[in-house]
Every structure is written in structure tokens, then in C-alpha cells.
Amino acid sequence: MTSAPFPFSRIGIVGLGLMGGSLARSLRTLPDPPSVVGLSKEPHDIERAMRMGIIAEGESKPESFFSGLDLVVYCTPLNTTLVLLEEHRDRLDPGTVITDVVSLKGPVMEKAKELGLQRRFVGSHPLCGGEGTGLDASREGLFTGSTVWVVAGEAEPATVEVIRGFWRALGAEGVSTQAEGHDALMAVVSHLPQLAANALALALEEKDVSRDDLGPGGKDMTRLAGSSPEMWMDLLAHSPSDLRDGLASLERWLAEIRGLVEEGRGEELQRLMARTQDWFKRTRWN
Structure with missing residues (x-):
């Protein structure tokens, strides 16, 4: 049985940090890789990504970025994604499919509907990542073996299926969910452990304990304390009451x-x- 062909030939990635850089690296390894274009406010990230060969072209401004794209993937923090969707709406080609990797889906799905993009916007949340940030933290194969929550919203069924095929080609499994239930779950399985790790790190700091003093269990328990505060402020501001x-x-x-x-x-x-x-x-888990 042969696998289905990759559904996109020209992909735009908005944001070349941990997630966007990892996506570009992973797309490069496909048997018939698409042309990948990067959009980043950091010119040096574009230059480095091009030197690494993980994007074919790069832009720091959106004027010419969207032309001819089959798919745009927003790999930016939550609030940034909300702002960029609004700024980019009129630049998107009519046939371009849109997805994102934000870990709260409700605000993004609402914004897509507000902008009239709901028929071609499918929310995605890959359950993978790392403590590092930026292009340097990105890695090939980040999505392999991971689950990706897929929120169809009001998108066309065919559009939802091509997004599932997109993640499948990268070695991930797309699992359908609804935005409200997804966000309630993330509040307790992601946001709560994050804040618990922050609290534990503060308690250890008060006792003059360093990371080097910790054994394997302590290191596991405090790993999340190294996560990006900027990214988390975005998410916690929108976290549902389940977190409280x-x-x-x-x-x-x-x-x-x-x-x-x-x-x-x-x-x-x-x-x-x-x-x-x-x-x-x-x-x-298994």
C-alpha cells in the first residue's frame, strides 16, 4: 500500500523559532519536500535558515510572502498569532490553507472566524516542544511520534483532511478535538504542571539549591521551570477557569x-x- 502524496508544494512558515525552525527542518527530510518560505521579524534568523538550507526564501515583511502559498503555518506565540492573522488576512491568496501550532485553540479559532477565514483555517496543537527558544533550539524530527490535536472548527472537511495528512507525513498523529474541551484539558495537564514547576523552583532557590544539586527526579520535576516566561504570559492570560x-x-x-x-x-x-x-x-502512558 503506497502512502498518499504530500498535499502541499509551497509552504509558508510564520516564525522561525523552536516550532517553526523544527517544522522547516522536518519538511526538508520528506521524500518529495515542498518549497518552504519563512517569514520572521528577525533578519538574522532568515539568513541562517537559508544558509542551513531549511527554507528556500525568507522575508522579514509580509508584502510578498504570501504569493503562491498552498499552506501557511503560524508558529508564533498566541497573542502574536492573533495580531498577525488580522494583519495578514487581506494578503492571503484565496486558496491558501491556514493552520497554527498555538497550544490554546479557542482564541485562535475565534479570531479566524471573526476574520472570515474559518472555512480554510484548521487549528493544530502538536504535543511536543522543549525548554529552549529560537532557531537554535529547533531540531529535525521534533514532531515524529507526537500527537497533534486538530480542531476543525468550521473548515471544509477536505481542508481538515489535508491538514491531518500534513502532520501524518511528518510522523505525527492528528487527533480531532473541539477547542473548548481542548483548552480545558490543557489548563490542567500543561498550564498547572508549568506553574507547579515554577513554584518548586522558587522553593528550591530559597533554600540555595542549584540545578546541579538535584538528582534525576528533581531535575525531572523542575524541567519546566526553564520554559519561556514570555510565551507563558500569552497562554496564561487566556487560560480557562480550569487552571484556577x-x-x-x-x-x-x-x-x-x-x-x-x-x-x-x-x-x-x-x-x-x-x-x-x-x-x-x-x-x-504506553
Whole structure:
């Protein structure tokens, strides 16, 4: 059985940071790679990406960027994406398909509808990334084996399918979801762990603990503390109320654990830890 041909021949990537740079690197490895054009406000990123051979052309201004593109992928932070969609709407060719990689989908889908782009806009959220930022942090194969949440919104079914095919060609699996449910889930599985890691890092800093002092478990627990604050401010400003509920629950459990430790109630603490161990075993990933 032969695989379906890659659905796009000329792709524009807006933003050449971790996600955009990784996308350009990964597209280059396809059997019949498309022509990739980059748009970035950083001229040196364009120059470097061209020297690396991961984009064929690059622009720092949008005037001539969109001509002839089959697909545009916005690889920019949430608020930047919202602003750029509005700025770029009238420059997009009528047949250009649009997607993004923002990790909250509701605000982006609403903006696409507001701008009249909903029939050709499909939201995407690849569940992959890293602590680093910028083109230097990008890597080939970032999307391989990852899940990509795909939000159809009001897009044409054929458009949704070509976006799923796009991610499939990069080794990822597109999973359909709705924006509201997706964002509620991200608030507790992504935003809550991020803030918990920030809090843990602050507690360690108060005790004059450095990253070098940590063992493997401590390093795992604090890895997210190195994430970009600028990126997270965008997301947290739009995070649904599920995040506040999650923080309240975390605070409540920390207070419970503190009380057990202070009062020397070891048996109850052991039962609590056994409960979390059971959760870990029952719900662990494959």
C-alpha cells in the first residue's frame, strides 16, 4: 500500500523559532519536500535558515510572502498569532490553507472566524516542544511520534483532511478535538504542571539549591521551570477557569501533605502516597 502524496508544494512558515525552525527542518527530510518560505521579524534568523538550507526564501515583511502559498503555518506565540492573522488576512491568496501550532485553540479559532477565514483555517496543537527558544533550539524530527490535536472548527472537511495528512507525513498523529474541551484539558495537564514547576523552583532557590544539586527526579520535576516566561504570559492570560480550579486543588493537597508531615502522621501520608502510586500505575502512558 503506497502512502498518499504530500498535499502541499509551497509552504509558508510564520516564525522561525523552536516550532517553526523544527517544522522547516522536518519538511526538508520528506521524500518529495515542498518549497518552504519563512517569514520572521528577525533578519538574522532568515539568513541562517537559508544558509542551513531549511527554507528556500525568507522575508522579514509580509508584502510578498504570501504569493503562491498552498499552506501557511503560524508558529508564533498566541497573542502574536492573533495580531498577525488580522494583519495578514487581506494578503492571503484565496486558496491558501491556514493552520497554527498555538497550544490554546479557542482564541485562535475565534479570531479566524471573526476574520472570515474559518472555512480554510484548521487549528493544530502538536504535543511536543522543549525548554529552549529560537532557531537554535529547533531540531529535525521534533514532531515524529507526537500527537497533534486538530480542531476543525468550521473548515471544509477536505481542508481538515489535508491538514491531518500534513502532520501524518511528518510522523505525527492528528487527533480531532473541539477547542473548548481542548483548552480545558490543557489548563490542567500543561498550564498547572508549568506553574507547579515554577513554584518548586522558587522553593528550591530559597533554600540555595542549584540545578546541579538535584538528582534525576528533581531535575525531572523542575524541567519546566526553564520554559519561556514570555510565551507563558500569552497562554496564561487566556487560560480557562480550569487552571484556577487546578491551582486551588494543588494548594489544598500541599496543605494536607504539610499537615501530615508536621504532625508526624506517617501512616496517613503513606496511604496518600499509595493512592498517587496507584494513579500512576493505572493511568501511565504506553
